[in-house]
Amino acid sequence: MSEQPQLRQLAERFPQHMIETVDKGSYKASYIGHSTINMRALSIVGPFSFEADQPIYGPVPEHKTKASPPVVYAARKQGIVGMLATLTVEIDGQVVRITEVGSVDIPAMQNDAENAKDASSDAFKRCWMRTGLGLQLWVKGDFFLPAQLDKNAGAEGTYVPEDDPDVEVLENSADKEAVPEKEYDDDDPERPF
Numbered sequence: 001m002s003e004q005p006q007l008r009q010l011a012e013r014f015p016q017h018m019i020e021t022v023d024k025g026s027y028k029a030s031y032i033g034h035s036t037i038n039m040r041a042l043s044i045v046g047p048f049s050f051e052a053d054q055p056i057y058g059p060v061p062e063h064k065t066k067a068s069p070p071v072v073y074a075a076r077k078q079g080i081v082g083m084l085a086t087l088t089v090e091i092d093g094q095v096v097r098i099t100e101v102g103s104v105d106i107p108a109m110q111n112d113a114e115n116a117k118d119a120s121s122d123a124f125k126r127c128w129m130r131t132g133l134g135l136q137l138w139v140k141g142d143f144f145l146p147a148q149l150d151k152n153a154g155a156e157g158t159y160v161p162e163d164d165p166d167v168e169v170l171e172n173s174a175d176k177e178a179v180p181e182k183e184y185d186d187d188d189p190e191r192p193f
Contacts, residue, residue: 005092005149005153006044006045006091006092007091007092007131007132007149008146008149008150008153009044010040010041010044010045010091010128010131010132010133011132011133011135011145011146011149012146013136013143013146014032014036014040014134014136018032018033018036019031019032019137020032020033024105025066030137031125031137032125032134032137034121034124034125037124037125037128037133037134038124040133041089041128041133044133045089045090045091048087048088048089048090049086049087049088049089050085050086050087050088050124050127051085051086051088052083052084052085052116052120052123053083053084053085053086053099054083054084055080055082055083055084055112055116055119056080056081056082056083056084056101056119057078057079057080057081058078058079058081058082059075059076059077059078059079060075060076060077060078060079060081060107060108061075061108062074062075062108063106063108063109073106073108073109074108075108076108079107079108079112079115080104080107080112080115080116080119081103081104081107081115081119082101082102082103082104082119083101083102083116083119083120083122083123084099084100084101084123085099085100085101085102085120085123085124085127086098086099086127087099087100087124087127087128087131089131091131096131098127098130098131099127100123100126100127100130101123101126102118102119102120102121102122102123102124102125102126103119103122104118104119104122105118132145
């Protein structure tokens with residue numbers, strides 16, 4: 001068992017061989033499979049609760065494949081295009097509840113049951129991303145979370161995101177002295193609203 005806090009373990013990068021790529025037509029997207037996310041989560045936090053709370057319905061546009069001859073999937077007035085889902089998990093002794101929306105890339109190609117399953121899987125991965133698990137795939141640029149968590153925990157070294165000037169490194173609040181907030185009169189023009 002690791003001596004690192006669970007939040008730090010969740011933020012650990014996935015090795016490259018566990019990251020897959022799918023062709024989305026105009027671009028390629030990286031992803032980590034549902035079962036891989038589930039195994040990593042269980043190995044760090046143990047059992048958790050995940051509930052697909054509410055399907056999201058909307059118009060389903062026609063889809064024509066690029067095959068020759070193309071296969072056409074008919075449009076539907078209404079179908080499942082997404083899922084609202086909630087993850088409840090205990091991380092480092094604190095119960096956390098995260099709600100996310102998952103979507104279906106091409107809802108016309110499947111029935112509503114398959115769309116609900118796919119949207120739930122997407123919401124599952126998005127919920128875990130909010131804990132740091134798999135977050136590296138959403139980051140455009142420098143993935144500094146593991147180093148920042150180490151710094152906040154008092155580990156040696158300071159992380160400076162040299163390659164990304166837009167990233168502000170957070171300071172550990174325990175390292176700062178409390179600064180009293182300025183008090184404003186109700187009619188003070190500098191009073192923040």
